[in-house]
Amino acid sequence: MSHTLAHNEVSFLEYQGKHKGIWGWLLTLDHKRIGIMYLVAILLFFFVAMTLGILMRLEMLTPGETIMKPQTYNSIFTLHGVIMVFLFIIPAIPAVFGNFILPIQIGAKDVIFPRLNLFSWYLYIIGGILAIISLFTGGGAADTGWTFYVPYSIRSAQNVSMATFAAFVLGFSSILTGINFIATIHRLRAPGMTWFRLPLFIWGLYATSWIQVLATPIIGITLALIILERMLGIGVFDPALGGDPLLYQHLFWIYSHPAVYIMILPAMGVVSEILPTFARKDVFGYKQIAISSLGIALIGYLVWGHHMFASGMSNTSRVVFSLLTFLVAIPTGVKIFNWVATLYKGSIKFSAPLYYVLAFIFIFSVGGLTGLVLGALATDVHVTDTYFVVAHFHYVMFGGMGIMFFATCHYWFPKVFGKMYNEKLAVIACTVIIIGFNILYFPMFIMGYMGMPRRYYDYLPEFQGWHVLSTVGSWILVSGIMFMFGNLFYALFKGTKAATNPWGGTTLEWRVPSPPPLENFDEIPVVTGGPYVHDKPTYIMHPSRELQHQNGGGKISQEVKSH
Amino acid sequence: MSDHEIAAVQEHSGHVVHRDDEGSKMGMWLFLFTELLLFGGLFLLYGGYRFEYSEGFKAAAADMNVFIGMINTVILLTSSLAVALSIAALQENKKTLSMGLLWFTQVCGLAFLVNKYFEWSHEIHNGIYPGGPALENMSNGEVIYFGLYYTMTGLHGLHVIVGMIFIGFVMVFIQRDKITSTNYQKLENAGLYWHLVDIIWIFLFPLFYLLH
Structure with missing residues (x-):
């Protein structure tokens, strides 16, 4: 016990473990440090892709050539898409803040497979480096668009193979993170943290992780087939050999449409965290928001055909896909209305x-x-x-x-950096x-x-x-974005010290110091109520001390079951 | 609740590593789902093309050597049995028997790969490979059949190799008493992976060898 406390006297940022300096980061198994390493890498790629986006817009300022040749333009919109989608949008919230916040919000000291977590980060970095190498090697940067549609992606003389391989590796990283999160949410919830006491961010991550696990392998194999097709000419996607490019589109969107929900569900989870905090009231329709995340994930799995309405499908499948697409609006609408209702009669700050x-x-x-x-x-x-x-x-x-x-x-800036x-x-x-x-x-x-x-x-x-x-x-x-990051970056060095709970949040991360200590909690807390209760405490942070004061043993289970 | 306390698996550097067998097994099963879906994409393509080119697929499948395919099926099924038995043996503290059964599994894996090698080299020798002289004169259906054949059995072969490496590591751990009769989840996970390799083959075999 004293062992744990010694570790918990300093924040995870200051803690010196077996490895010092930069190795204390690169070899860390701490979910919080891994989250920050993701943040650094993801921001780097975000700025690269944002710059590419600016250049694209600049090129479109006048008709004809403005600042670049058509081939460069093709490569730039491809890379803008590939980097934004695979290196920023998909991992940003789950890999950075999911990693950092998830274990704390469920009352755990880390994710269930910390080594796998670090391995995912390295895969992410390898994927990112491969994507960058693909710019300068082979025939030059891929020019197919981020969708890598065949047959052009088979014929293109550019370095499509390496770009797709990069996406393949990134997919693997995403799968492993998903597995880690699902197992963590199932196995490491603190006592009393029942499924319907989970913060809604966790529900968002849970739905996301399932999509990551069940959809990403399909794009893995699809991209691998493009590489095989380019290297060996196996024929499965090559119309000259009898392959059907439409099948490629199906396989691509079977992943990539659910991936849209990989991108948005964690974001919706954060919305459901921020609203009750600043409206100072319980979220409206907790269960509906939680279940609608799963609903979006489920329906989102079955709508991929709407990307292919104009590429040749039977009328029956077009109508079915269109109908299913409309259905996604229902759980999404449920969320939007619940969020707005959360604000209603809140004391909004x-x-x-x-x-x-x-x-x-x-x-x-x-x-x-x-x-x-x-x-x-x-x-x-x-x-x-x-x-x-x-x-x-x-x-x-x-x-x-x-x-x-x-x-x-x-x-979460005050929580992460203090x-x-x-x-x-x-x-x-x-x-x-x-x-x-x-x-x-x-x-x-x-x-x-x-x-x-x-x-x-x-x-x-x-x-x-x-x-x-x-x-x-x-x-x-872009000026706004630079200004925003500038403000945060300045605060990183010159900001005033953050309190444990600067916003009046009610979830568990606001009960531990900012920044949190290495093991998050001195003692695994006991949860006695829902996540957004403002008027009474719903966590017992030191069960061994606090509960003994009241009634002696046996109180925990009583307290936990009372809800 | 005691379940949750056991489940508190944390492995910060320098700390005692707690165990959560249930969680570890769950992680493995989730990973197996992803493997199934990886092959699922290929099975989907197979289904689509079989529907489109049923004649070509029939003609190409007639060329396959059912006998070697069957031998390989028997080999893999037997090896799966051996892995399952090795877990049972270790649970009863029979370390030598468990190791023997795992060695047997490794030999089976190797035999499978050797058979596959002879099968592939026979086809390649006959000019049946992507871009090969014999394949160029065949119909689209046959070209796609062999494209899928090489991709799917190749990917499966890769999984056999990965499975063998996985089991190899587990064997080292058993030898060093890191995996024991009370702590055998890693062996069970390796076994699960090996069964997956087996199950995928059980679908590949009829699809490529038996459906004429």
Whole structure:
């Protein structure tokens, strides 16, 4: 016991274990340090992909050549997609904050397989490095788009093999993280932490992890087949040898559509954390929000065909996929309405994370509703492969997951680093981001509706006004993002010290010091109530001491069962 | 609740490593799901193409050597039995018997691979491989059949090798008494993995050898 306490006197940031300095990080098994290592790597890739995005927008400022050749443009939009999707959006919230917060929120000292956790991080880094090497080797950066559609991905002279292999390795990393989280949530919940006392972030991660485990292997094998096809010509996707490119699209989207929910479910989980904290009341419809996460995961598994309405499917399957797509709106709507109802009659404290959440609800609703335009067969044919699609998925991906990643960075910043950021600057940055975001992406809906095709290097002069507006938006957005990270980065060094619970949060991570000690808890806590109860304590942090004071032994089980 | 306390598995550097056999088994099963889905993608392709090119698939499958395929099936099934028995043996503290059965499993794995090698080299010798002279003159269905044949049996073969390495590590642990009659979850996990390799073959065998 004294052993544990000695470890727990300093925070995980200061703790010196067997390995010192940089090795204390690179060889760490601590879920919190691994989470921060993910954060560093993910931010690095985010800035690379963001720069590529800026360059793309700059190229679209004028028709014809502005700053780059068509081949470069093709490579840049491919890499922007590959890096954003596989290296940022998919891992950002689960790998960074899932790793950091999940064990603390369920009352555990770590994830169940810490070594596997570190191994996942290394796989992530290897995948990232492979993606970067693929830029400079072989025929140059892949130019197929992030979807790697055959037959072009088989014929392209660029370095497609290595880019797909990078995605394969990243998929493996994602699978292992998923396995780790599922087993952790099943096995390491503190006494009294029943399924319906789990914070909703955990429910989001739980649903996400199942999708990661059950969908990612399919893209693994699909990408491996592209590599085999390129190296050996096995024929399964090559129309010249009898292969069917449509089967590739099916396999690709069987993973990649559920992957959309891998991206968004953790973000929705964070929304459900931030709202009760800043509305100072219990979340409205806890069970409905929890179950709707699983509902989205389940239905999301069966809607992949809506990416292929225009590529050749029977009318029956088109109608079925369209219907199933509409069904996703139901659990999503359940969440949105419950969130809004949580705010109703709450004593709301406006704060940067809450601003982001409100922006999320607005932007994500726009993204979700335009998703129905794409899910409906007739309208989809009109806007397929136009900027409308680009706008839609940026509204849901960036507006959904990206904005919530920023919210998360603010919400848990005091917990992770033990420092407070400048609230006023954070709100200004948030405002600039939201304005820039809408100026950047909203014109794309209009252009797409007018017929501007996606991925085109050149365009007709009548689109230029919208393109210029959009490019200006990208500058505003990026300034906002730089300002936001600048504010956080400054706080990292100069911020005031954060209290244990600066926001008045009710979940377990707000009961341990900021930053948490190495083993999170001196003693595994006992949970006696739901996660968002504001008016009475629902955790017994030192059960051996506190419970003995009251009634002696036997009290724990009574206390735990009383709910 | 005591269950939860046992389950508190933490392995920070320098700390005592607690055990959670149930959690470890759960992790393995989840991993096996991912393996099934990895092959699932290929089975889906097989199904699609079998539907599209049933004639070509029949013609190509007629060329396969059912006898070698059957021998390999028997080998893998026997080896799976051996792994299962080795767990039972270790549980009863019969370390030598357990090790013997695992050695037998390794020999079976090797025999499977040797058979596979002869089978593949026979096909390749006859010019049946992606881009090979014989395959170029065949119908699309046959080309796809052999493309899938090499991919699926190749990926399966890779899993046989991984399984053998896995069992090899477990054998070292048993030898060093790291895996014992009271702490055998790693052996059980290796056994689970080996059964998966076996089960996938049980589907590959009829699909490529028996369905003419």
